[in-house]
Amino acid sequence: MDSCRTMQRATPPSTFVALALLAVTACGSSGGTGSSPDAVRPRDGGSLTYAESQEPGCWDPHSSSEDSTAFVQRPVFDSLVHQTPDGALEPWLASSWRTGKGGRAYTFTLRRDVIFHDGSRMDAAAVKANFDHITAKTTRSQYAAGLLGPYEGTTVEGTYRVTVRFSRPFEPFLQAASTTYLGIASPASLKAGQAALCAGTGSVGSGPFKAGRYVRGQQRAYARNPRYAWPPQSANHSGPARLNSLTIRFLTDDTTRVGALTSDQVDAVAAIPPHQVGILTRNAQLKTVSKAIPGAVNAFYLNTRSSPFSDPRVRKAFQRAIDFSTLAKAIFQGANSRAWSLLSPSTPNGYAPAEAGRRPYDPRLAARLLDAAGWTGRDAEGYRTKDGDRLTVVAPVYGTASLFTQAVQGALKRAGIHLDVVESADAAEVSTRLSQGRYDVVQTSWARGDGDVLSQFLLSTADPAYGGRNFSALSDPLLDRWLKAAQTARSAKQRTLYYAKIQERVLDEAVAVPAYIPTGSVAHSTRVHGLRLSISAWPEFYEVWVEDR
Amino acid sequence: MSAGTRGPGRRCSRPGPGGQGRSRPAVLLAAAFLTLVVLFALFPALFTSGDPADTDPVHAFAPPSAQHFFGTDQLGRDVLTRSVHGTRYSLAIGAAATAIAMVTATVWGLAAALLGRFADAVLMRVADVFLALPGLLLALMVILVMDKGALSTTAAVAAGTAPGLARVVRAQALVVRLSGYVESAIALGVRTPLTVLRHILPNALSPLLVLAPVSLGTSISAGAALSYLGLGLQPPTPEWGTMLTESQAYLQQGWWTALFPGLLLVATVLAVTAVGGHVGGHARGRVLS
Numbered sequence: 001m002d003s004c005r006t007m008q009r010a011t012p013p014s015t016f017v018a019l020a021l022l023a024v025t026a027c028g029s030s031g032g033t034g035s036s037p038d039a040v041r042p043r044d045g046g047s048l049t050y051a052e053s054q055e056p057g058c059w060d061p062h063s064s065s066e067d068s069t070a071f072v073q074r075p076v077f078d079s080l081v082h083q084t085p086d087g088a089l090e091p092w093l094a095s096s097w098r099t100g101k102g103g104r105a106y107t108f109t110l111r112r113d114v115i116f117h118d119g120s121r122m123d124a125a126a127v128k129a130n131f132d133h134i135t136a137k138t139t140r141s142q143y144a145a146g147l148l149g150p151y152e153g154t155t156v157e158g159t160y161r162v163t164v165r166f167s168r169p170f171e172p173f174l175q176a177a178s179t180t181y182l183g184i185a186s187p188a189s190l191k192a193g194q195a196a197l198c199a200g201t202g203s204v205g206s207g208p209f210k211a212g213r214y215v216r217g218q219q220r221a222y223a224r225n226p227r228y229a230w231p232p233q234s235a236n237h238s239g240p241a242r243l244n245s246l247t248i249r250f251l252t253d254d255t256t257r258v259g260a261l262t263s264d265q266v267d268a269v270a271a272i273p274p275h276q277v278g279i280l281t282r283n284a285q286l287k288t289v290s291k292a293i294p295g296a297v298n299a300f301y302l303n304t305r306s307s308p309f310s311d312p313r314v315r316k317a318f319q320r321a322i323d324f325s326t327l328a329k330a331i332f333q334g335a336n337s338r339a340w341s342l343l344s345p346s347t348p349n350g351y352a353p354a355e356a357g358r359r360p361y362d363p364r365l366a367a368r369l370l371d372a373a374g375w376t377g378r379d380a381e382g383y384r385t386k387d388g389d390r391l392t393v394v395a396p397v398y399g400t401a402s403l404f405t406q407a408v409q410g411a412l413k414r415a416g417i418h419l420d421v422v423e424s425a426d427a428a429e430v431s432t433r434l435s436q437g438r439y440d441v442v443q444t445s446w447a448r449g450d451g452d453v454l455s456q457f458l459l460s461t462a463d464p465a466y467g468g469r470n471f472s473a474l475s476d477p478l479l480d481r482w483l484k485a486a487q488t489a490r491s492a493k494q495r496t497l498y499y500a501k502i503q504e505r506v507l508d509e510a511v512a513v514p515a516y517i518p519t520g521s522v523a524h525s526t527r528v529h530g531l532r533l534s535i536s537a538w539p540e541f542y543e544v545w546v547e548d549r
Numbered sequence: 550m551s552a553g554t555r556g557p558g559r560r561c562s563r564p565g566p567g568g569q570g571r572s573r574p575a576v577l578l579a580a581a582f583l584t585l586v587v588l589f590a591l592f593p594a595l596f597t598s599g600d601p602a603d604t605d606p607v608h609a610f611a612p613p614s615a616q617h618f619f620g621t622d623q624l625g626r627d628v629l630t631r632s633v634h635g636t637r638y639s640l641a642i643g644a645a646a647t648a649i650a651m652v653t654a655t656v657w658g659l660a661a662a663l664l665g666r667f668a669d670a671v672l673m674r675v676a677d678v679f680l681a682l683p684g685l686l687l688a689l690m691v692i693l694v695m696d697k698g699a700l701s702t703t704a705a706v707a708a709g710t711a712p713g714l715a716r717v718v719r720a721q722a723l724v725v726r727l728s729g730y731v732e733s734a735i736a737l738g739v740r741t742p743l744t745v746l747r748h749i750l751p752n753a754l755s756p757l758l759v760l761a762p763v764s765l766g767t768s769i770s771a772g773a774a775l776s777y778l779g780l781g782l783q784p785p786t787p788e789w790g791t792m793l794t795e796s797q798a799y800l801q802q803g804w805w806t807a808l809f810p811g812l813l814l815v816a817t818v819l820a821v822t823a824v825g826g827h828v829g830g831h832a833r834g835r836v837l838s
Contacts, residue, residue, distance in 0.1 A: 255798050275623070275802050330606035330625075382600075406624055406785065410604025423783070 053271040055250035059200030065143035070180035077183030077205035082232035087348035103169030116186035124162035129187035147176040172452035208241040222246040242545040268524035290521035294347040295448035297339035301471035313373040315510035321366035321415035339514035350451025352500040384416030393440035442471040451499040579823040589636035601634040620805035631787035638788040643769030646706035658718025684709035702781040722753040762825015
């Protein structure tokens with residue numbers, strides 16, 4: 001229970017992990033489907049072993065905010081709605097839906113043939129039980145409940161008809177409903193209690209794979225669900241999954257994980273370090289697929305309440321002092337490019353192309369701004385000082401600082417700014433530091449297939465003290481109004497316009513400094529076919545099949 | 550007191566000029582290298598002009614060249630600059646840990662030898678417990694209790710070295726205590742503290758001084774090992790062990806990032822051991838004669 005609670009409280013596992021995780025690279029192959037037009041006929045059976053870099057702290061997607069939870073539970077839990085790799089929304093467990101009350105109610109008509117792994121039927125009551133579980137206080141939801149925004153309640157309208165109600169129109173809901181965080185579990189399994197759900201042993205969904213044996217610190221096994229007949233429309237396959245079984249191994253060390261692939265101990269790996277991409281691409285036994293991750297790009301959120309960054313001139317100096325274009329090119333060797341706006345170009349309803357090229361690297365401007373802000377002195381190590389105090393900004397990091405962060409640290413040093421990276425392997429420690437506001441800058445990214453991802457970073461109510469991610473400590477009434485307007489606006493075009501305005505304001509004020517656009521990539525053996533990357537660039541296993549050895 | 554009683558301890562602590570005549574070329578070479586390494590540690594700016602923390606990602610993994618003799622690492626930092634600046638951390642940790650271990654071992658060993666059978670039994674069982682654990686494991690435990698950093702690394706290495714040395718001191722002190730000159734001193738009515746300080750201590754220390762240089766070499770490599778395991782000094786400190794950890798992921802991109810700090814570490818430990826062994830052997834000869 002305790003460990004589970006700790007992980008729930010901890011924002012870091014997902015945020016900081018995201019930073020490490022998403023600092024992965026791609027090779028030149030096209031996004032989305034990576035496998036070649038298969039000369040060999042697909043076959044059923046076989047097993048696949050996949051090496052993942054992060055192990056979830058809590059396995060309950062309704063509770064955890066970790067992206068690894070969403071990934072490892074995707075094979076087990078289906079959702080009402082499916083978001084295709086291109087970002088379009090299509091029916092899944094819900095065969096259709098319509099909105100009512102001016103966007104304040106969503107009525108889903110459910111499929112009638114869906115059976116959970118425990119044999120029970122998926123119906124309106126089951127869906128209601130799931131939403132009740134997500135919003136229950138005892139679940140201590142770190143993310144799923146937040147995805148529901150102004151949620152009011154769920155009403156069962158008939159055996160296979162259910163309505164989800166909101167206090168105001170809430171457009172991002174359908175996309176939210178497509179994530180694993182709002183995945184539909186068997187109602188009986190939800191009664192097991194948070195400890196069991198977080199432990200990952202009681203996961204019962206309706207997905208193409210059933211949860212199998214889980215050994216903490218090592219791996220989780222999955223077995224094919226022989227009854228599966230309800231894949232989303234866009235799947236290139238029907239009926240049960242092709243793989244007999246699936247194993248996800250947790251190998252946190254980059255070198256070990258990649259080594260496991262090259263030595264044929266695993267069939268596929270995630271999170272390939274940038275410097276390994278070239279080596280893997282040259283290996284004829286391997287294939288790499290990659291995809292730009294939508295959502296909030298990797299960015300630095302500057303704490304506007306901390307002493308150096310309360311001065312907008314210091315924030316703007318930070319924004320202009322780092323040559324992100326060159327750094328990204330050098331560190332990621334072409335895999336991830338620099339970001340100009342907070343939302344990634346692949347984000348549905350959100351990208352702000354107008355920001356590209358604005359506020360470029362300008363060391364002289366940065367120096368002038370720091371001079372004007374009074375940071376005119378220099379100490380023995382070359383850092384700027386004011387009244388004898390060094391210009392130091394504290395950046396908490398969960399785990400170890402990435403190569404990119406170290407390079408940014410070097411770039412800031414040249415500008416006279418000391419980026420004090422405080423590393424900690426203790427998620428709770430980092431989380432406490434964040435909730436107490438003992439930081440000046442937080443570097444993070446957040447994958448999501450909708451521009452609404454910005455509300456969790458910029459809404460004044462998203463206080464880090466209560467599990468929110470308003471790391472810049474903003475309380476800007478204008479931003480709040482625009483963020484809510486973007487949630488309410490009924491047309492995609494309108495929403496995009498609002499997100500563009502929001503990003504422009506945030507960048508003008510330099511409260512957040514976009515760094516690079518993360519790319520998700522997976523390398524796999526050429527024996528593996530049909531491996532597709534989801535909207536969030538995680539591999540999907542439903543269609544995958546493997547050749548005989 | 551007569552020179553005869555004080556002499557051996559004094560003399561063995563600084564080998565006389567007579568020892569130099571028997572130096573082999575290898576030892577001279579090691580001594581020269583050691584001098585260079587000490588100069589690295591004291592005046593790194595004499596050898597490199599750059600800042601070890603200066604990054605230049607555009608020129609990452611540049612192989613050794615006229616511009617970068619040891620090449621550059623994953624962040625484009627100059628490996629030579631970092632290796633030279635890293636010397637002081639390794640040497641300081643090694644020297645400080647050895648010094649702490651020697652002082653602790655002296656007090657520990659003398660107390661065991663002189664404070665009676667009960668104290669002896671307790672102190673030596675404690676030493677047994679320490680010695681039963683592998684040195685590295687012991688060091689890990691010390692670091693778990695303290696926090697990561699230069700201080701805890703030094704303490705950890707010292708904790709791994711001290712118990713063994715304490716036994717040596719005790720054994721020697723037991724011998725010295727029964728020697729003629731101590732018996733005479735006691736018979737002549739010299740007060741006990743004075744006997745311990747002036748007669749037992751200097752003579753019980755001689756084997757410790759022989760062991761010290763060897764211990765210094767082990768301490769340097771133990772400190773680097775702890776940093777390599779991520780328990781000692783933390784990146785971006787240009788300590789040799791830390792540099793080795795950082796570079797292990799990039800062996801395929803740039804072997805030089807690991808090779809040069811590794812070579813420096815190996816050469817330094819070898820040189821310390823060679824010179825120390827020579828000096829120590831000489832000292833031992835004096836003691837026995």
